[in-house]
Amino acid sequence: MKITLVMLAAGMGSRFGGLKQLESVGPSGETIIDYTIYDAVRAGFDKAVFVIRKSFEKEFTDRITKTFDEHIDIALAFQELENMPPGRVKPWGTAHALQCAAHAIPGHFAVLNCDDFYGTESFSILARECRGLSSKNAEGFIVGYPLKNTLSEHGPVSRALCQVTAEGTLSSMEEIKKIEKAGNTYIAKEPDRERKLKGDDMVSMNMFGFSFSFLPILQKEVREFLQEKGDSISEEFYIPTAVDRSIRKKALSMKVFPTTAQWFGMTYKEDLKWVKENIQNLINKDVYPPKLWS
Secondary structure: OEEEEEEOOOOOOOOOOHHHOOOOOOOOOHHHHHHHHHHHHHHOOOOEEEOOHHHHHHHHHHHHEEEEEEEOEEEEOOOOOOOOOOOOOOOOOOHHHHOOOHHHHHOEEEEEEEEEEOOHHHHHHHHHHOOOOOOOOOOEEEEEEEEEHOOOOOOOEEEEEEEEEOOOOOEEEEEEEEEEEEEOEEEEOOOOOEEEEEEEEEEEEEEEEEEHHHHHHHHHHHHHHHHHHHOOOOOOOOOHHHHHHHOOOOOOOOEEEEEOOOOOOOOOEEEEEHHHHHHHHHHHOOOOOOOOOO
C-alpha cells in the first residue's frame, strides 16, 4: 500500500522573522525539510505533499522540491487568504491547511510540520502504522512527545495536551498556548490564570497518521468552523482541535504511540543555533551523512 506524507509549510514564521522552512541547518546547506524527506524516504513513504503559500512557490520549488524529484513523488498544495474578513492577515490554521491538500492525497497519509525535526524512530512508527490503517473506517494515530522535550528556551510555545486511555487510545486533545518552563515547573499563561503542567505530560507536535476515510470528516469540521468563526480576524482551526471534535462525535478513533525520539524545532530565530548543533551531533553519531543528497 502506498502512503503519503503531508508537510505543512504555509506559515509565515512571524515569531522566527522569516521563511524558516528555507533556513539552512546542515553542513551542506540542508534545511529541516531535507532531513524530514530523507527520513521519510528511508521509512518507505511514496509521496510528499507540501502545503505552502502561492507567494513563495518559486523560491520554495527552487530551493526545496527540485532536490527530491528523483527520490520521492512531490506535489504542492496552496493555502491562501481567500474569502477572508477585512483585517485578517493569515490563513485559517493547520486543519484548514490539511484540507487544502486533500485533492493530492491518494490514500492513507501522515502529516507533520516542516519546521520541526522529529527523529528517525518517529518516521518508522509513521510508515508502519499508516500501512496498517483500515480501508473502511476513519481511524488514525498520533506520535506523542513528553512536554519537557518540546520547549524552546527563547519564548513560550503552543502545544496540544493529549489525554490517553488505559488501552492506549486518544480520548481528547486540548490546544494550550503560551507554555514555558519556570524553574522546575511548566506554566501555561492563560488569559485568566496560570496553569501548571507536568514535564511528562504527553503533547502533540502535529505528527499524525490518518486513514483516507478521515478526509471527508475533516472537510465537514472545517466547514463547521468557518460557519462559526468565519468573521474572526484571528481565530485558527488546528488539527488537534479537529481530531478532538471528531473523537467526541465518535466519528474517529485514534491510537497513541509515545516516543522518546529527539525533537527540536525553530519557533524563534534564537533556536537556529540549537538546531544546527543538534544536527551536527547526529551527523557525528553517523545517523546522517555530512551531505544528505550526494
